[in-house]
Amino acid sequence: MNQVFAIAATTVGEAIRRRVLLIILMVGLAFLIIAPSLNELSPRGQQQTLIDISIGILRITAAILAVTLTVYLLPNEVERRTIYTILSKPVHRYQFLLGKYLGSVVALSLMIGLMTLVVILAFGIQQQTWSLERISPLIKVPFMMIFQMSLLAAVSMLFSTFVTPVINFFLSGLVWIFGTLINPIFERWGAQGEASDAVTLVARIAHYAVPNFSNLDIAQGAATAGATQIRGSEAVHMANGIVYAVVYVCILLVVAVLIFDRKEL
């Protein structure tokens, strides 16, 4: 495991050196631009909208980060030929891949965490409130976002084993869009039995197979009434989502390793 951690640490260092952390400042700036424009709304509407928009900015930034951090991980190593140096040492290909992935997930988590902190601080100062009840959506949703983006990073990692970065970027984007819509699609055409048998079957298969990002999205209604809106246990739902994400990430990484093992470098 030492090799894996060493590669992961190097990957985190690379991410920091690439100054992607500057994107955090962009999030804070976006918040400062948006917040005053919401003054027209009622205090509650302002707060809810601010939370919704902040979560939206976090999500889009995190998604772009997840993909951009991952798509170049393998191609850059091959292009710079550093991969040969690494693999000539007692490091297996799966260790290299795993290390790279873990490094990008740590970097991603770090950035989501810092962006969340910036948003919470800006929200608290702007709204003059530090009540945990009001801030909790800005903690819970980004927490689940880390797993959501880790799943997206795993998708990009898998694609990066057999396609170019540009194609990977678009493929990952498509999977992201499809994966965020898969639950609504399944609800409409797969579960309710309103569609023809063939459509239902396709919806069910897609729901079974496609990485489901909406399973990890608890933003819907988070800004509104929080816990009062939730039926059943939110914690159980979140825990199930995390387990799901971990299992799916394992699948993607195993497939990535299988492909990477057979790849001619």
Next chain:
Amino acid sequence: MRPNRSPLVWIALIALFATQGLMSQRAIFPTWKQNYSTGELRIDRGLNADQLLASLAGLREMVAGILWVETDHYFDTGQFDAVLPLIRLVTWLNPRQVEVYSTGAWHIAYNFTDEQNRSDRRYIPLGLRLLQEGVQNNPNTYEMYHETGWMYYHKVDDDYWKAVHWFEQAVEKKDILPALKSILSNAYQRNGQLDESLNWYWTLQEEAERQYAQDSDIMSMNRRDTIERNLNNQIVRMTQRGVFGRRAGVYDQYPYDTHDPVDLNFTFSIRVVEPKVIRVTGTWGIPTTGARVRMQLFDHDYELKWEPAEDLNFDRDADRTFMQDELYTQNGRFDRKIDMSRNPNMYPFTAERYKVVFYYNPRSAPAHIQDKIGWDGEGMTDQRYLDTERRPGTRILYAEIELTRDQLLMRGDYANGYVYNSPGFVAAESDTGPEIVIPRTLRK
């Protein structure tokens, strides 16, 4: 290096794949559907390209938030027609945003008005539909139930059993604000459930006492005092209006306020002064201010039902006319000019015949008038227009006449105008008249 992987890897892969699929469909999807589903996909309708792209990318709530800001801007600048589709979009994108439902429904039901600020009541079923959609999507919070109850209580202001139905559900919710709970008691009163009203006040009083014992702050004290005052008022009113006396069989033995019913002797006159402009005058036997007689003018075959529409599409009955006004009465008279000529969308006048209805329900009356006429109208009578059948258990005032399109539009034989005087109507000699004046010494 091309290693041959053990079959165990493939078996593990298949097992993991099966596990995630089962988890997703069996464990996560049901709770997702319950708590995070937006009901239907419907994100393609009405969004422009960038909004659609953002929604597809999992940013529905963000797009909803931005659209809500845009909605507020249209509202502030009076562009009401632009508001409706945006409300629809926002509630599709983020059906958990309860404020959009409550503000949206209020806007639909209250803000589409004619030049004289009479709201277009054809929109009320649409407002109620939006609220009920809000209830379906947010069943755990009191707010949508309360707002729906309020719409029936305040805007429909008639079918009070429906207000009771929704308020009863609202008070069951844990997050309801304590101050909002007592509205249920008022709704019970208007629905004729006086015992339930009193019992609810007792319940609230006990609750407020407990709260005050736990936390003796000024808020708790104010709440307790307010509820006690409301409770006392209710007991006094039920006593003075003879509710308990009637039950004890001694109503006729004591001088209850509702004895000797006041003869309303309701009369009215409708004068068409210009096409689609009428002047309504009349008299009745309630001299105090504060009472309003409801007047409706609508297509003779049109029954506007408040029941929420099946689907919310913002298409009111565009070719139907329905006007409702509350005629303010003072010194036993009312006089109102109603101009329906400037809003052809609200008053298209396509039908040949129109009903004009005057309606007064004592359940809606303010307390100082109910002190005389009672909750059920037992303290009022009218030789011509007393109705005891339309609202079983309540004596209401109900007068109905029919006018033709030619009369209202001053056409054909009615080119010089038209006047309808009800039996017994005598035109007042002047607009002023004996006025009940509060002596200066009693003014503050």
